[in-house]
Amino acid sequence: MIWTKTKRVLRSGFVSFWRNGVVSAASVLVMVVTLTVIGSLIMASAYLNSSLEAVKNQVDISVSFKNNAAEKDILSLKNTLATLAEVKNIQYISSAQELADFKERHKDNSLLIQSLDEVGNPFGARLNISARDPAQYDSIARFLDPAQDSDSSFNRDIIDQVTYKKDIVDRLISIISTSKKVGFVVSMLLIFMSILVTFNTVSLAIYSSREEISVMKLVGASNNYISGPFMVEGVIAGSVSAFFAIALLYPLALWIKSTTLGVYGGINMVAYYLDNFVQIFFVLLGAGIILGVISSLLAARRYLK
Numbered sequence: 001m002i003w004t005k006t007k008r009v010l011r012s013g014f015v016s017f018w019r020n021g022v023v024s025a026a027s028v029l030v031m032v033v034t035l036t037v038i039g040s041l042i043m044a045s046a047y048l049n050s051s052l053e054a055v056k057n058q059v060d061i062s063v064s065f066k067n068n069a070a071e072k073d074i075l076s077l078k079n080t081l082a083t084l085a086e087v088k089n090i091q092y093i094s095s096a097q098e099l100a101d102f103k104e105r106h107k108d109n110s111l112l113i114q115s116l117d118e119v120g121n122p123f124g125a126r127l128n129i130s131a132r133d134p135a136q137y138d139s140i141a142r143f144l145d146p147a148q149d150s151d152s153s154f155n156r157d158i159i160d161q162v163t164y165k166k167d168i169v170d171r172l173i174s175i176i177s178t179s180k181k182v183g184f185v186v187s188m189l190l191i192f193m194s195i196l197v198t199f200n201t202v203s204l205a206i207y208s209s210r211e212e213i214s215v216m217k218l219v220g221a222s223n224n225y226i227s228g229p230f231m232v233e234g235v236i237a238g239s240v241s242a243f244f245a246i247a248l249l250y251p252l253a254l255w256i257k258s259t260t261l262g263v264y265g266g267i268n269m270v271a272y273y274l275d276n277f278v279q280i281f282f283v284l285l286g287a288g289i290i291l292g293v294i295s296s297l298l299a300a301r302r303y304l305k
Contacts, residue, residue, distance in 0.1 A: 012229035017236045024237060030197040031241035031291060032248070034190040035284045039249045041183040042280060043269060047256065048179060050267040061129040061140055061164040067095070067122070069158035074125050077158070081129060084143070086136035091128040098123035124160055137164050195295045230299065234292030242285040249273060249280070 099121045106112050131137050144162050253273040
């Protein structure tokens with residue numbers, strides 16, 4: 001009995017969806033736009049996060065020391081920094097290594113190399129410090145500030161200069177945060193529009209079938225049985241929209257790839273799309289079905305009282 005009712009509901013839903021072709025197409029169109037935007041946000045988030053990680057890996061605090069700084073004092077500072085929870089990694093570069101690296105970078109400039117040989121090594125040793133989180137660079141820089149006297153386990157006077165590029169990460173984090181907020185607002189607006197359009201579509205279908213529904217209620221049909229076909233319509237609309245949306249994301253990935261070619265830190269969006277095709281599709285499919293079911297459920301509850 002239950003299986004018979006289920007088959008009737010499914011068949012009625014499919015027939016009603018195709019019979020009301022124009023209104024169903026309108027519902028699908030709005031859902032396609034909504035799901036495409038959701039998919040675009042997923043891909044954009046992956047791209048921006050990849051760029052952020054690439055920049056994070058290139059940003060560190062560079063601590064340059066005075067030429068007369070003793071190596072034991074520098075290593076004492078290195079050991080003290082290593083105990084800080086904010087510090088992820090520390091690289092020590094000696095004065096001699098700094099000179100060798102400089103000569104290697106300017107090996108084609110014979111005049112500069114000759115000048116260095118005459119004046120000796122002008123470089124001091126250096127520490128490159130990587131933080132666990134970009135937000136922690138400020139606290140590390142303040143810890144190294146010669147004006148601080150909170151820790152006397154090392155001599156801050158040996159520090160010549162402390163430099164870092166945290167402003168780059170801050171700007172990128174700000175861009176990502178703003179993009180996510182804008183994307184969330186746009187998605188919510190489109191989701192509301194999708195629910196509204198599908199709601200009106202189902203309402204129109206219910207109104208068109210009002211005489212048939214009245215007869216069904218007179219013979220004892222429950223509201224769940226009557227609203228079942230409209231729920232099926234919502235599921236069909238959401239599923240069809242997901243297929244269209246996932247197809248539209250591929251040319252979008254191609255466009256992003258060509259537009260961002262050569263941009264530092266960006267990932268290959270076509271490769272990302274293909275590698276994560278199944279996950280993205282099921283996210284869009286689930287979102288489409290949920291939108292369709294919610295819209296149909298709201299309309300059915302309102303008009304079948």
